[in-house]
Amino acid sequence: MELKLKSLMIFKLLFTVGLMVTARAGTPQTSLHQPFAPVDMGGEFTTTSKNAEDKTLAPYFYIPGGDPELDTMPLKRTDVDVNITGVIADVQITQVYKNEGKKNIEALYVFPASTRAAVYAMKMTLDERTIEAQIQKRDEARKNYEAAKANGQTASLLEQQRPNVFQMNVGNILPGDEIKVELKYTELLVPEEQIYEFVFPTVVGPRYSETPVLNAPAHEQWVANPYLKQGTPAPKNLNIEVRVNTGIPIDQMGCASHDVNIDYDGANEAYVQLNTEANKDFILKYKLAGKQIETGLLLYEGEEENIFVAMVEPPKRVKPKHTLNREYIFVVDVSGSMNGFPLNISKSIMTNIIQGLKPQDQFNVLLFAGGSQILSQDQSLKATARNKSNAIAWINGARGGGGTRITPALRRAMNLPKSEGTSRSVVVLTDGYISVETQTYDLIREKLGDANLFAFGIGKSVNRHLIEGMARVGHGEPFVVTEPAQGPSAAARFANYVFNPVMKNIEARFENVKVDWVTPQKLPDLFARKPIVLMGKYKKQRGLFAQPGKLILEGETVNGSYHQEIDFDAVQASEKNKGLAQLWARQQIRELADYNSLRNKPELVERITQLGLDYHLMTAYTSFVAIDSEKRTDQTGQLVKQPLALPEGVSNLAVGMSGVGAASAKSIQRKVRRGHGYRGGLGAPAYESADTALKVVPPRTPPKRALKGSVSMKTIKLTGAAEGVWVSQGLARQLRMIKNQYNRMLKLSGSHTGSIAVRLVLNAKGDVLEVFIHKDTLNDARFQRRLKALLKKAKFQVPSAKGVVKLKLRFDFQLNQ
Secondary structure: OHHHHHHHHHHHHHHHHHHHHHHHHOOOOOEOOOOOOOOOOOOOOOOOOOOHHHOEOOOEEOOOOOOOOOOOOOEEEEEEEEEEEOOEEEEEEEEEEEOOOOOOEEEEEEEEOOOOOEEEEEEEEEOOEEEEOEEEEHHHHHHHHHHHHHOOEEEEEEEEEEOOEEEEEEEEEOOOOEEEEEEEEEEEOOOEOOEEEEEEOOOOOOOEOOOEHHHOOHHHHHHOOEEOOOOOOOOOOEEEEEEEEOOOOEEEEEEOOOOOEEEEOOOOEEEEEEEEOOOOOEEEEEEEHHHOOOOEEEEEEOOOOEEEEEEEOOOOOOOOOOOOOEEEEEEEEOOHHHOOHHHHHHHHHHHHHHHOOOOOOEEEEEEEOOOEEEOOOOOOEEOOHHHHHHHHHHHHOOOOOOOOOHHHHHHHHHOOOOOOOOEEEEEEEEOOOEOOHHHHHHHHHHHOOOOEEEEEEEOOOOOHHHHHHHHHHOOOOEEEEOOHHHHHHHHHHHHHHHHOOOEEEEEEEEEOEEEEEEEOOOOOOEOOOOOEEEEEEEEEOOOOOOOOOEEEEEEEEOOEEEEEEEEHHHOOOOHHHOOHHHHHHHHHHHHHHHOOOOOOOHHHHHHHHHHHHHOOOOOOOEEEEEEEEEEOOOOOOEEEEOOEOOOOOOOHHHOOOOOOOOOOHHHHHHHHHHOOOOOOOOOOOOOOOOOOOOEEOOOOOOOOOOOOEEEEEEEEEEEOOOOOOHHHHHOHHHHHHHHHHHHHHHHHHOOOOEEEEEEEEEOOOOEEEEEEEEEEOOOOHHHHHHHHHHHHOOEOOOOOOOOOEEEEEEEEEEEOO
16 A cells, blocks of 8 residues: 555656646646546746846735835725716726825825726815826826926826726825825626626736846836735725616616625615725626616717717527537636635536536646646547546646646647537636736637637636636637636536527628717627627718618527617717717727737827827826826835735735746655645535525615604805805705715614715816815715715806805704604
8 A cells, every 4th residue: 555655656746747847848748638637736936036037027925014104005095986877887986095104105006997997087186186187198197297206296197007907106195195086987887698797896916927027018017016915904995885776677686795785765776885895806786677678779969979889689598409519628727826715616617517518529628827737638538427527526636826827728728639520619717817918819819710718707806807808809708706606507607608699690780870980890799698789980861861870780590580770860869978988989999909919000009099088088008197286395205015905715825926837846746745636526516596696676665764864054154256045056956965865874874963064166167176074073984975976066156256166064964853
């Protein structure tokens, strides 16, 4: 027995050393088809070397302590206010920075946003001064920011590092300063299988990079960011409020990521509140009554252009009578960031997908970290019961460790010989914590051929830009799975998409209406049941003999041809749809840049830059910069990078893993001695719907003894304009809405009475430039934010004002007797 164990250990040692040598040599690795041995892809990686030239960009751990006079965590709070009206979400993010140290600092904060976010505004507030940010070319904005910082002025700069990763710099935060930076973005919500989903990412996961530090471009430096170690308590300084207002009654709603309070107001409105730490995506889902979705045509007609957005409901999914023989190539990330919880999710998904394969199907599995291992080198395996069982055991024997070299793994997978007479699908499972997204997209375009690629994002804060991008260029669908229990339903959805696509060969054409800059230029096959979305510019025919303008969609379904028409003349353009222009421009930028390499394509760079400047949008080539006019210091601020929490479920192995991409011989020997062998599989968990978070909306009957309150307002001081009824008239609508918010607070929190003193700063036109809270005895932070948001929307008819008007008010809140 002892001899057999020693022989097995020697075999594993020689086998893994062989993997290490071939990985370093850059040649394909040995296959694992005889025998089906479990694999340990772990290793000890380093970010430093004897030569500085070999050091690569890498995240690192934040070490507390150091200079006691330096505030190393200047971001004190982030407030997120979300308004969802119909299919459009408008989001305001307020970041509050405060220097509680004794030295001047420059804060740098890397944070995520939606992949579809159209960032259109930013402003900075210092003391009672508000500076609206300007959109400028990226290099120009950085130059102006650095010049202002060197001159002792407080300034802020917002740059895009990826479509879903932004960097905020705030320079010259003096001791005692509190600076607020607000940014706004909008995005279109597209339901899938009749479920709407709003996602707000809260943290950027640590990225694996092989880029040498010495020649890393400026837009890649963000990768080297500090992280708190796993288990380190992160402050609960993230406040999220969501208001949903739909045209169709809400039937079900739930939060798939957090425990939240949902307050319903009538059949069509809901309010969600949350205070939490920034360590995982916030995911809110809801369904409308009767399984309906909001579809149709939205129009905006401006002075210089008209914009349309069409959302067309797809046909129902029908099970085909005959299906093609299929071949699946599974590419599974087992790197350090996947260790533990995320890898368990992958194992659950893989177990369920492989168990569901049909006997006529074929499959192969490739595991990758710094190197890669493949289940069968020569050809894919038939989906027999034995092969499926052996494959599951092999996958469940893997553990996470090492870097994330995704491009060599994908190249190897897509170069595998294809089985004749089959339709191939490549399936990638990863958290996406890499920095080579564009290179990955280029590789898929080059090597995928006529196959489809489906991408699974694994974890609670995945790189959605990579997951969505791989599926987009691979003509497949993205999935994001946050819990192991979702594995069965995710596998079932995947099988449904592959075997029962909704519609193929989709084409759009227009009659009697001139359209331009329509996106997408080519409609992909529809695997998931979600609306077909088209955006563009249009001009209707005019004149006595003008014919009605139409959008006509056609495609192929299992039941035959699909034909749908939408009449442009049956829809009225609305000023409320003004934001469609920014959504259209963002979609244009997404088509041109998000998933493409723009090296040696100056004409595309110029086009994207001009779109950003014309529509006041953040892009890779345009940035927002806000500069205070006052010189405040002669001292140079010390750069402080705000440390980030590790995403929930991600271990310390995710940080500091950049390097050569192969384990050292000593680490391999230690792992063999510890005997990392087969530890059993997860089995097949009982089926659980992916949307168990959705809860049926309770009946909208108010409590029998609900508390009710009243609100009164008094003008305390007015400068810059004459007194008059214009104050009460301008706030009449806001006063009703403030009362509604107060009663909602009473419903949620019980008895609250007190007063709030505010100061409004108006321009001569009566627009509210800023709202300041002077005194608040209600002591409810959420209500205070709502009050400020309502007051900012007020509009006054100021008599004979020539400049800035300052208005101090007091609101008194009391319970009705």
